[in-house]
């Protein structure tokens with residue numbers, strides 16, 4: 613008999629599963645989510661990559677999702693992922709081609725700062741087990757990388773990686789899209805300068821402060837003036853840098869979680885002429901799956917931040933994960 617109360621079958625139709633590749637410090641996998649994601653090579657040390665095998669891992673996982681009996685089946689590696697709800701589909705997942713549409717570089721875990729909120733604190737100093745330049749060349753030679761692929765680079769600190777400048781050259785000449793880079797901005801990079809001149813890159817820099825003292829208290833390095841100077845120099849080389857640099861403010865308990873520091877931050881934003889800002893919470897402390905509550909005052913500080921940005925006519929970017937964490941914590 614037809615069961616009116618039967619759960620409607622949902623399939624996890626996640627684009628990352630089908631077409632993303634994430635170069636992580638220990639291995640190569642589908643995605644950068646807060647969940648494990650699907651591993652292609654869990655302990656990778658630079659061996660030759662079998663792209664047919666990578667495609668097969670994706671197909672097998674999709675097959676597993678399509679043939680699940682349970683209506684709300686989610687693979688173990690994806691459980692707890694904040695992307696799940698947006699990627700549930702009523703239909704089975706159709707065949708897909710073997711093309712990479714998103715590259716995420718996070719193979720280098722070394723850093724020239726020691727931010728108090730760093731999610732990869734324990735990995736910092738481990739350096740790099742493998743380089744990505746040979747992998748990108750192999751993807752291009754095998755016609756697996758889409759020219760329109762999105763490239764996102766973070767770390768550790770990507771600009772201190774030995775292969776960074778060469779990697780940027782390859783990506784700038786092969787891809788058509790803008791390259792997104794999360795950096796602390798301490799190193800001035802000639803290839804980032806070139807990318808700005810070509811209007812081919814965006815930077816997200818966590819400044820987290822408007823004063824040298826607060827910067828140093830959070831990042832444990834005295835590089836506030838250097839970062840501001842580097843940003844000014846990118847802007848001197850190309851006006852597009854004003855639009856393409858986002859200055860980020862991660863709220864850190866008892867250090868920058870106050871109105872005075874937020875005001876100082878906006879003074880810097882204004883004097884540089886930067887057009888986009890972003891406010892985040894400390895992912896190390898306030899995770900989706902932990903019970904540590906976001907302090908109530910965060911909601912006021914975030915509103916205050918957003919109001920100033922709006923009054924100044926600035927764009928405010930939001931991280932999906934922050935939205936989900938805040939929603940979970942809102943009374």
Ligand code: SF4
Nearest residue numbers: 626643645649690693
């Ligand atoms: S649902 Fe999340 S963990 Fe699973 S493939 Fe997509 S992004 Fe990765």
